[in-house]
Amino acid sequence: MDKMTALTMFVATADFGGFSRAAEQLGKTPSAVTKGVMQLEAELGARLFERTTRRMTLTEAGQLYLEGARQALTQLQLAAEAVDDLQHALRGSLRIVALPPFGPAFLNGACCSFLREHPELRLEVDLNDSMNDEAYDLSLRDGPIDLPGLIAQPLLENCLMLCASPAYIARKGASVTLENYQSHDWLILHHPLLNRNFWWVEHGGERMRLKQPVPRLTSDNFDFLLACLLDGQGLQFLPKWSAAPHISRGELVELDSDYWREQTALGPSVYVLYQPHRRNTRKVRVFIEHLRRHLDGLGIGVQAIA
CATH class of the missing domain: 3.40.190.10 (Periplasmic binding protein-like II)
Known part of the structure; x- marks a missing residue:
């Protein structure tokens, strides 16, 4: 029996707790799996399993050998994939x-x-x-x-972009300043890493803490809020990777703001x-x-x- 087959049988026996279950998974007979493990034990001069009538457990040598066997099989599989990829x-x-x-x-x-x-x-x-x-x-x-x-x-x-739909801008205007931001309808994502009470913003080259506005709508689901944003229900900070396609299609507009919100938590x-x-x-x-x-x-x- 070749070494790779025997290693595969040994790892399966350790994973499934016995020769019979390993044989079932590999499509082999229990006697063939037993033979493969015994071949490895003979080569090593050490027992890999403690066998009783009720269960099998790895010996200390078996635990050490199992880690190396897994690595060897993984490397052989990757090497085979690499050769196959070339051809x-x-x-x-x-x-x-x-x-x-x-x-x-x-x-x-x-x-x-x-x-x-x-x-x-x-x-x-x-x-x-x-x-x-x-x-x-x-x-x-x-x-x-x-x-x-x-x-x-x-x-x-x-990076974040402050966005709104054309319908929202027609209803509420595109001006968002430190003086009027509380009067806008905000869509806000609830996330375990994001503070619910304040935002960190940069204004005039200065970092400052800003009280989070009372949201018109909150959710822990990003796509739900995006659908509401597109429907004109409010304005929202979106990452560029989400906003860009909608902006290019005219579905959203990036709003000019006199402050920039940090979202370093994400x-x-x-x-x-x-x-x-x-x-x-x-x-x-x-x-x-x-x-x-x-x-x-x-x-x-x-x-x-x-």
Whole structure:
């Protein structure tokens, strides 16, 4: 039996807690899996499992060997993918996770055009707020990025624009100043990282704290507020990546203001993140390059790789 097969059987046995369940998952017989593990034990001169009639547990040697076996199998899989990439068009699957607002803003279009260019590749795209980024090939996030073990590349700026629809401007006017901002109808996002009582703003080159206006409408859902903004229900600070397409179509107008609101709690950038062993994976690299071109085509300021 070759070494890679035996390692696969050993890892499956550790993951599923026994030879029979590992055999079922691998489509092998329990005796074949047992033989593979025993082959490794004979080579190492050490037992990998403590076996009883009721259960199997890893020995200390088994725990050490399991970590190395996983790494070896991962590296072999990545090497096989790299060789396959050199010889064939992109194929297989690519798993992506992103914040929900990124979907309609730019990710939908990027993924659809990517699929047209690479018909043999499958995409699995999850739009959610969970931070289980390690389970995916790459993820798109803003906010504080402090995820050990992941590479984070700045993708685009997260700068804010004060926006309103033409209908709102016709009703309430486009002038927003420190003197009259409280009289406007505000749409405000509730987010755990954002203070609900005040904003930090820059005015005349000076940083100052400004009392948050009483909102006409609040929500914890970005897309809900955006729909209300487009309907003319108020004015709102939007990140440029969300506002730009609507401004280009005339659906929203950027308002000139004598102050600029900071939103440092959500970070100055949107990042693309991936695990170090995915650095040279062709499908990850090609998708990131495609996404940057797509964002550039939308007129969003794409940041260079740091």
